Amino acid sequence: MIRHIETEATRPARVVVLGATGFVGQDIIRHLNESGIEAVAISSSDIDLIKPESVEKLRGAIRENDSLIIVSAITPDKGKDAGTLMRNLTMGQHLSAFLEEANCSHVVYISSDAVYADDANPVRETSCCDPSSFHGLMHLVRERMFAAALQKTKTPYLILRPCAVYGARDTHNSYGPNRFLREGLKEHKIKLFGQGEEKRDHIYIKDLSRLVASCLLHRSQGVLNIATGHSISFFDLAEMIARLCGNGVEIEGSPRANEVTHRHFDITAIYKAFPEFKITSIENGISETFDEIKRASQG
Amino acid sequence: MIGYAGLSHLGIVSSIATAAKGFGVIAYGEDAALCDRLNRGEMPFFEPELEELLTSNQSRIHFTENPSELSRCDVIYFALDVPTDENGVSDLSSLDKLIERVVALASNGTTLVVLSQVPPGFTRKLAGRIERLEAGRSLQLFYQVETLIFGRAVERALYPERFIVGSSDPQLQPPPKPYLELLSAFDCPLLTMRYESAELTKISINMCLVSSVSVANTMAELCEKIGADWSEMVPALKLDKRIGEYAYLSPGLGIAGGNLERDLATVVSLANEFGTDDCVVDAWISNSRYRRDWALKVIHREIISRAANPVIVVWGLAYKQDTTSTKNSPALFLIDALKPFSIRAYDPQVVLSGDVGSNFFQTSSAIEACRGADALVIMTPWREFSSVSVAQIRDAMAGRVVVDPYGVMDASACARAGFSYFKLGSPSLGSNCD
The missing domain is CATH 3.90.25.10 (UDP-galactose 4-epimerase, domain 1)
Structure with missing residues (x-):
């Protein structure tokens, strides 16, 4: 379900991680640093995506040809209500306004398996997206917001949908x-x-970070679920x-x-995209x- | 005299079978070199018993690259196989050109029969075209369902279960005498119906087959998980008259070969055009793609997750036994998904050419492929493979994993020899992962 633009692994010039102080963002930064890939961490204290002025600040912080990883979101433990949904969508709206005119080399959105219908077993990238929670709905709407924005600049866009992450x-x-x-x-x-x-399927945070890095190296685009398959x-x-x-x-x-x-996952797409990846x-x-x-x- | 236009698998098999029934046959194809080979009794592909059948009937059949020779025929079949793309969508352009060329040369009173795989509505449209082209000649057009099976084509062509023939109106247009004489020679029931019914009958037959296979695949997967064995259950199902002893109940690695995929694509396309419900067809297609990767999942779980740089042996490249066709072959999908790893392959008939990958190597014998390998995967159930002993395999291989979706090997013997053994529809033997 994903296509590698770079068939041979090619190091990105620079990677910017939005949402870099969260659990997932932190580990991605750690892994990129360990892999010798230049990574810039941006957190909500640097740029608060809820605020309209964040669009201008993003323009100042993100360079042309940067690879961008979007992890920023208000997580369900901080709110599961409609208000949280709307704040998350406002963040998405501001990001979209930035993406419409940006010239990133590659954009990776860390979404969630919550976008799928609860009975979509085994879950594949082609499974029906019918979220039962505001959290899933938020991710699905943001996936599409970013896709529409990036379509304008023809920027390669990857959506990753991990199952529950632990670490x-x-x-x-x-x-x-x-x-x-x-x-x-x-x-x-x-x-x-x-x-x-x-x-349930649970993915180890280090596997998620390794897969994110692999996708960056290949400028992969499309949709990929991240799970163990077990x-x-x-x-x-x-x-x-x-x-x-x-x-x-x-x-x-x-x-x-x-x-x-x-919930079970069919992870054939991971096997095909990254045959040598060991989960x-x-x-x-x-x-x-x-x-x-x-x-x-x-x- | 019976004519055939189009010398692909369907045309070659059907024309030889017609000659075998005692009729004189002229078989036309554009490729002069192919016609020469066939006139010398050489087959361009492997199909059991076909070369022998040609040899014994060579005096009654003539292959020619000259279409005008077909003007001597009372009945002309259009028998070119219609190619499909990776989504099963037909490309009718070659058939259209062939028909155009041959219709122009057909003599007055000739019966034209479409045997190629065409979508519903094709023949009636063609009848309209022919009416405009016939210019005073009286040409009659029929559609005849072909139900050849790769690897069993000779048997199916010589002893058909029935003929299904479509005409513009079955009451007003019965098959003319020469066509009826030919059909009668096969001594099987003849069912006549309108063009559209006949065209859709062929698709319906294939939908029934896909439905049965999808049931087998769905239940076989459950068997693998809960400790049941599908092969123990199948005889009970086949004794149910509503299912029947010839039902397609063998689980497989997805639908392959091209013909069933074409009919699935046609039904989806028609349902889309006419607004009918095709959810079940989507589910069959999805299940087929899912099961195609069964072996890949086992290999990742049992080999790649554990061994660095494993050597994997693939026995069988054809999409099924007794054919050289690799159209949508699960083996090729598997090999493509394992490109970074060392793959050694063997097939009794198929030799892959082109860019298969630098880690791919094809051997000339089954056991040679196994030397020092970590895992053996049997992707096509060629009879030859069951004659290789488990002891030979054990002695040749370094690893102890056999992935045998179709149950070619003796599962117990494999387990006794220390192999972890994996088969469709059965609990695995000796796996560390269950």
């Missing part, structure tokens, strides 16, 4: 690996919705984390409020994350 530096407390690790380490108890029957239940995930934490971490179910839904298994990713959290707490 040691995640500040969000959403249901899944990060919360389970915190609960396991601090409270010695992991709390599940229902009995944790739902199966979904596990929240219960199995909790058990995995409980084993790592040791000390008899308890897994506690709760009365089910919502019906059980599952980190959930076992190895969680283990690395656990070790990193432990090291950070000891250091």
Whole structure:
């Protein structure tokens, strides 16, 4: 579902990351720095995309032929309501106004698998986009806003739609690996919705950053889902984390409020776009994350 | 005398089968060198038993690059295979030119029969064109459904299950005597209907086949996950009279070969034009593309995620056994998706040419391809492969992974030999990933 403009890996002149202080943006910057790719971090404290003057500031900060990665968004943990949706869209509107006249070499938008219908199994890039949340709707609208803006300048445009991302530096407390690790380490108890029957795919943050870098090197365009292709239940995930934490971490179910839904990904498009890419298994990713959290707490 | 215009697979097989029924045949094609080869009894492609059939009927068939020879024929078939693009969309331009050329030369009273794969509506439009072109000659036009199967074309051509013939009006236009004599020689039921019905019947047959295969693919995937074995279940399904013993229930690696893809594309196009519902057809196409990559997913999960620079062996390049056709062959899609890795391939009939990649190497024997390899993938179920022993494979290979979608090898023997074994519709044996 993506096409490489550069068939041989070609280092971009400079990469600008918008939303660089968030969990995902930070790790992308880390990876680009480690890979020797010049990366410029721009956060909301540098340019607040909610404000109309952000358009002019973006013009000042982003050069012609920069590769641009857009991660900026107000995340669901800060609001899931219509107001948050509208603020996110306002940010998108200002970015679009900038993109319409910019001459970036490549634009990568980090969207979300929330754009897909809840029952789109297995999820592929061609699956029906029918978001059930404002968060998914926001991403879908922004994807299209940017596409329309970039069409005017014929700038190569890539949309990445990751599943739930985990890693040691995640500040969000959403249901899944990060919360389970915190609960396991601090409270010695992991709390599940229902009995944790739902199966989900979780991608390790370092895999996401590596894939973003690979896409930059090839100036890839199109749509690509980012997932492992292997979904596990929240219960199995909790058990995995409980084993790592040791000390008899308890897994506690709760009365089910919502019906059980599952999400699986068909990641053939990753295999085809990056045949040599090795995806980190959930076992190895969680283990690395656990070790990193432990090291950070000891250091 | 029976004439054939268009010397691709359909025209060559059909003309030889007609000669085999005792009729004199003139078969016309533009390529003089091809006509020479055929007149010498040489086949331009592999089709089981066809060369022998030609040899034994050579005296009754003449291949020629001169279209005017067709003027001696009572019946002329247009039998050029219609090529398709990667989306299954037909290119009718060559057939149109052929028809134009031949109609101009046909004698008064000739029966013209379209055997090529044409979309519904084609023959009636052609009848209108012929009416304008015939200039005093009395030419009658029919459409006849072809149901040849690559690899079984001789059997299908000599012993058809039935003839389906379309005419402008089946009540007013029965097949003329010479055409009827030819059809009668095959001793099978004859069903006549209007052009559009016959054209859509061919597509409907293929839709039924795709539907069955899609059921098999969908259920086979579930089998792989929940520990059921599709091959154990199929005999039970086939004893159900509503399904039947000849139902297409073998799971596969997606629809290939070109013909079914063409009919799927035609139905989608017609549904779009006339506003009819085609969601189920979209689902079949989607399922076909999904299952095409089954082997790629297994290889990534079992080999590429674990081994650095693996050597992968691909047995079989044709889209199915007993044919040299590689149209939409799953093997070629697989090889393309594995370009960075070392691929050794073997096929009993197909030799790939052109840019397959610098890491691709084709060997002259199945076992030679296996030497030192990490994984064996059997993409075409050629009979020859089942005669290679598991012990030979084990001795030749360095790795211990066999991906055998069609179950060519003995699964238990592979597992006993220490291989991880993967087959469509069955739980894997010996995998570390399940």
